[in-house]
Amino acid sequence: MKVVCSIKKDNDLISSLMDFGFSYDLSHYLYRHKENILVNNKPLTSTDLKIGDVLIINLVEENKSYGCSSSPLNIVYEDDYLLIVSKRKNQATIPTINHYNDNLSSDVANYYLKNKILSKIHCVTRLDYETSGLVIFAKHQYIHNLLMKTNIEKYYVAKVRGIINENGCIKLSISKDPNDKKKRIISSDGKESVTEYEIIGYDKNCTLVKAHLLTGRTHQIRVHFSSIGHPLVGDSLYGNDQNKDLELECYNLIFVHPISKKLLNIKKENNILKQKMHV
Numbered sequence: 001m002k003v004v005c006s007i008k009k010d011n012d013l014i015s016s017l018m019d020f021g022f023s024y025d026l027s028h029y030l031y032r033h034k035e036n037i038l039v040n041n042k043p044l045t046s047t048d049l050k051i052g053d054v055l056i057i058n059l060v061e062e063n064k065s066y067g068c069s070s071s072p073l074n075i076v077y078e079d080d081y082l083l084i085v086s087k088r089k090n091q092a093t094i095p096t097i098n099h100y101n102d103n104l105s106s107d108v109a110n111y112y113l114k115n116k117i118l119s120k121i122h123c124v125t126r127l128d129y130e131t132s133g134l135v136i137f138a139k140h141q142y143i144h145n146l147l148m149k150t151n152i153e154k155y156y157v158a159k160v161r162g163i164i165n166e167n168g169c170i171k172l173s174i175s176k177d178p179n180d181k182k183k184r185i186i187s188s189d190g191k192e193s194v195t196e197y198e199i200i201g202y203d204k205n206c207t208l209v210k211a212h213l214l215t216g217r218t219h220q221i222r223v224h225f226s227s228i229g230h231p232l233v234g235d236s237l238y239g240n241d242q243n244k245d246l247e248l249e250c251y252n253l254i255f256v257h258p259i260s261k262k263l264l265n266i267k268k269e270n271n272i273l274k275q276k277m278h279v
Contacts, residue, residue, distance in 0.1 A: 001080050005055040013047040023144050059140045061120045069106035077266050083137040086268050089245050093126040108137055118153045133250030146258035153254040156211045157272045159247035160230040164207045170195045170224040174217045186227045192258050193217045195224045
């Protein structure tokens with residue numbers, strides 16, 4: 001993976017790299033490995049850079065084991081810098097004690113190895129175990145750093161209990177439940193949390209909604225809809241459903257590509273919309 005940077009002002013190498021969004025540690029790593037940098041298509045011989053100089057930086061990482069996995073990936077988008085895949089329901093995004101092998105990151109690591117992609121696992125967006133949908137992986141720490149500073153619009157489809165009559169916006173702060181480490185609660189001293197929603201349709205006593213996250217709190221959609229009396233279908237943590245799959249899927253991500261600067265509008269076929277609605 002190569003990144004091209006045009007120097008905008010006279011500066012030293014480390015300062016210039018940090019101006020382009022490289023972390024302190026990564027900038028110093030590249031300083032120690034100058035063989036990975038060209039200046040104006042020539043080997044770097046001086047760390048003093050001038051306006052107009054063009055850096056070509058070769059970004060290479062060693063793969064890291066993330067458990068054994070042979071599950072195929074559902075790839076929605078891929079380029080030299082990003083990999084966006086669709087996670088299935090009831091799958092951990094990253095390794096856990098209970099899901100060391102069967103997790104999405106292990107699937108990605110296996111894909112990298114098979115396709116000789118030199119990258120560690122950099123998970124940019126995560127989904128709850130029960131939630132399906134789009135997850136972004138960066139193919140280098142530098143790309144991850146840039147994406148953490150990028151506004152990523154996230155859209156979900158959810159099926160909720162009860163009838164909601166109007167589109168709306170839920171603005172209720174969320175904090176950790178002091179009595180249950182798995183749960184989140186509505187709390188006035190919690191973090192600001194905002195969910196916009198649009199009604200898509202109905203089935204019996206359920207409403208299908210499109211939810212747009214303006215903030216990204218753990219369990220935000222589940223907590224918010226439960227708090228207004230409309231828990232998600234299949235939610236045993238914030239509702240009363242047992243032995244049902246959670247009806248929540250991230251189907252659309254919109255953001256500016258950190259390298260090309262093009263607007264990406266990534267969508268996947270929505271499984272909740274595909275199914276015949278019945279409960």
